[in-house]
Amino acid sequence: MEERSGTHAQRALLALRKRILGGELPGGTRLFEVALAEELGISRTPVRDALSRLAAEALLDRASGGGFVVRSFAVRDVVDTIELRGVLEGTAARLAAERGAPEPLLAEARDILRQIDALFLSQDFDMEGYSRLNSAFHALLARLPQSDVLLREIERITALPFASPSAFLDDSAHMAALTRTLSAAHDQHRALLEAITNREGFRAESIAREHARAARRNVEFLLTHEPAQREGVPGLAILAG
Template sequence: MAIRQQQDVHLEEASRSTHTARALMELRKKILSGDYPGGTRLFEVPLAETLQISRTPVREIMSRLAEEGLLDRLANGGFVVRSFTYADAVDAIELRGVLEGTAARLAAERGVSQTGLQQLRDLLAQLDACFGQNFGDVDLEAYSGLNAEFHALLVKLSGSTVIRREVERSTRLPFASPSAFLSGRTHVAAFRQSLHIAQDQHRSLVAAVAGREGARAEALAREHARIARKNLEYAVYEDPQLMLSVPGLVLLSS
């Protein structure tokens, strides 16, 4: 009987955890899509009803999203959806470039195993395969996922848990992530071109790490992040409609 009760408790906890994870993803999606604009005060009771969970996990979810930088805690308790300026988005991308540059330099200077280098080269080959024969033909969905894997592996190969943790923290804001500007944008000539430039930089990064060229690897990684900054500038100033399709950009205030 005791074993059965323990099993029931574990099942109940697992179910609760699953519901909380689902609610977290749902609320994050609503915020990033603009359903809750920047400055919106979130109240536990109506939010619990919307997400169909109790108030306790709602508080946990909002605390988690505050850690991710999507919500701000109010002095008197509660949470409000965070607003970002264009400068905030630029700074977030620049910070990622600095951190990834440091990771690339450490990987080059400390040396990467043959297994690690082969993993990078395998990802390069898979990324190359995403490009079609025509200049504008790109499997963007596949490229986006592989690009995220490439960046995560490069940071991992630095051998620094501190750098790895800080990179993960800096990329929690979706418009600062390596794949922020990779969804549904091949119709824009400037973005199509940027993908080819980015892939050339990937190749150069791997070569620099393999060659133990720390300064070059760092410079390449920092320059690589500036592609996202140029894409952000284009979306904000040249084609504002694109901001609706880049996760989180709807939170930018004028």
């Protein structure tokens, strides 16, 4: 029974998160356990768990009169969060360089970069593959200094939909420009790993911070488009402007 409840909670979480990020549930929408349970065809307990998880992810606020309210975010929220991720990843990179990262993790990072290299050589760029590998590289970066404190805080901030290293990458309408941006970002991947390997702490931190700003520039690029041109880009629907 407990396993089934967990499965229902996961299904509710995924369904609600998708609807929020896609704009089907815009900022200010009130959500109630009973109505959602009936809509999803499950009991209230897994819905309650899913709503609590979405509140922890900062996608929902608890309403004073009960239930939850879908949050909306200003562009400034996105910028500030990405900047903070850059600070945390920069610190992780510096400590990894100063302490010396374990060779097995460095080898794993080099392998991820080789797989990304192959994507850029392909005639049809695989955005989904890039997003997956890019996220894997950043997750590994957080592990390199072997700091539980840093790892926990980086995981906490990247759980926000617009703070992930791969947020806002699905912009097929402007693929050529986006691919150029990603190619430059991947050059920073290589430079960052080189600095960590060579124990260059200051350089590693500087590259990591600058690299995070590439995500900010991508968001700003997308926000210059007309709304119709931005349809389908994950996360943009929750921005209030």
